[in-house]
Amino acid sequence: MTPAEQSIAAEQICRLAPVVPVLIVEDVATAVPLAKALVAGGLPALEVTLRTKAALEVIRAMAEVEGGVVGAGTLLTRADVKAAKAAGAQFGVSPGATQGLIEACEDEGLALLPGASSASEAMALLERGYTMQKFFPAEQAGGAAFLKALSSPLPQVRFCPTGGISLKNAGDYLSLPNVLCVGGSWVAPKDAIAAGNWAEVTRLAAGAAALPRS
Ligand code: 3PG
Numbered sequence: 064m065t066p067a068e069q070s071i072a073a074e075q076i077c078r079l080a081p082v083v084p085v086l087i088v089e090d091v092a093t094a095v096p097l098a099k100a101l102v103a104g105g106l107p108a109l110e111v112t113l114r115t116k117a118a119l120e121v122i123r124a125m126a127e128v129e130g131g132v133v134g135a136g137t138l139l140t141r142a143d144v145k146a147a148k149a150a151g152a153q154f155g156v157s158p159g160a161t162q163g164l165i166e167a168c169e170d171e172g173l174a175l176l177p178g179a180s181s182a183s184e185a186m187a188l189l190e191r192g193y194t195m196q197k198f199f200p201a202e203q204a205g206g207a208a209f210l211k212a213l214s215s216p217l218p219q220v221r222f223c224p225t226g227g228i229s230l231k232n233a234g235d236y237l238s239l240p241n242v243l244c245v246g247g248s249w250v251a252p253k254d255a256i257a258a259g260n261w262a263e264v265t266r267l268a269a270g271a272a273a274l275p276r277s
Contacts, residue, residue: 064168064169064172064173064174065169065192066165066169066191066192066193067192068174069168069169069174069175069192069193070192070193070194070195072154072174073154073174073175073176073195074194074195074221074243076108076132076134076153076154076174076176077108077176077195077221077223077243077244078243078244079107079108079132079244080105080106080107080108080244080271080272081233081237081244081245081271081272081274081275081276082106082233082244082245082246082247082250082268082271082272082274083106083108083109083110083223083225083244083245083246083247084101084106084108084109084110084246084247084248084250084251084268084271085110085112085136085225085246085247085248085251086109086110086111086112086121086136086248086251087112087114087115087248087253088111088115088117088118088121088256089115089116089117090117091117091120091121091124093256093259094117094120094121094124094125095124095125095127095128096259096261097125097251097256097261097264098124098125098128098131098133099128099261100261100262100264100265100268101131101250101251101264101265101268102128102129102130102131103265103268104250104264104265104266104267104268104269104270104271104272105268105269105271105272105273106250106268106271106272107130107131107132108131108132108134108154108244109125109131109132109133109134110134110135110136110156110246111125111133111134111135111136111152112135112136112137113135113136113137113138113139113143113146113147114137118135119146119147119150120150122135122147122150122151122152123150123151126150126151126152126153132153132154133151133152133153134147134152134153134154134155134156134176135147135150135152135154135155135156136155136156136157137156137157137158138155138156138157138164138168138175139157139164140163140164140167141163141164141166141167144164144167144168144171144173145167145171147173148171148172148173152173153174154173154174154175154176155168155173155174155175155176156175156176156178156197156225156246157175157176157177157178157197158178158197158199158200159177159178159179159180159184159199160177160178160179160184160187160188160193164177165177165191165193175193176195176196176197176223177193177196177197178196178197178198178199179196179197179198179199180198180199180200180204180205181204182213182216182217185213185217185220186217188220189217189219189220194219194220194221195220195221195222195223195243196220196221196222196223197222197223197224197225197246198210198222198223198224198225199224199225199226200225200226200227201224201225201226201227201228201236201245202226202227202228202232203226203227204226206232206235207224207232207235207236207239210222210224210236210239210241210242211239213241214239214240214241217241218240218241220241221241221242221243222241222242222243223242223243223244223245223246224236224242224245224246225245225246225247226246228245228246228247228249229247229249230249230267230270230271230274233245233247233271233274234274234275237274237275237276237277238275238276238277239277240277242276242277243276244276247271249267249271250264250267250268250271251264251267252264252267255267
């Protein structure tokens with residue numbers, strides 16, 4: 064998969080909804096109802112972070128949920144990429160971008176949303192052909208004002224900011240011309256998942272799905 068093909072695929076995923084849920088799922092039994100609740104609320108693109116023992120099984124289970132597009136987050140190594148792809152992930156997300164990880168995604172044919180948090184990192188990815196990037200950690204690295212400043216010299220780069228974003232500040236990002244969507248965990252709170260409160264997850268997802276984009 065070429066970087067251009069990767070960027071097109073990542074952009075299509077980022078256009079599905081204004082918010083990509085960032086999911087940390089400990090118990091595979093919650094995977095299907097959680098994915099269904101998010102999709103029902105209007106959020107089809109789901110990022111399952113590889114931060115729990117169950118993550119790959121969760122991806123495998125969620126990949127069967129109708130209307131969902133499931134990806135793997137926190138990709139760090141070639142082994143992560145291979146395992147995510149084998150589990151049925153349709154895209155990958157990484158907090159930063161290393162040469163090895165990018166090559167692994169290109170070789171394995173997994174659409175990658177690579178992370179950047181500076182002008183030089185965004186330029187290095189752009190040089191390689193990646194026009195769709197994750198901005199991480201968004202709030203801590205300069206927030207919406209930082210991305211707004213990048214849109215003038217680097218208008219060809221589109222971002223999905225993630226990290227510290229909630230319903231309160233998502234609009235600051237989504238109103239920018241270089242932001243297609245934001246990522247966030249607020250739509251799938253730990254306590255709601257543990258309690259099986261899927262109505263609450265759908266309510267939060269619907270609120271996120273209704274956010275206006277530029
Ligand atoms: C992450 O990778 O943890 C995401 O950036 C989610 O951040 P959040 O929990 O602040 O939404």
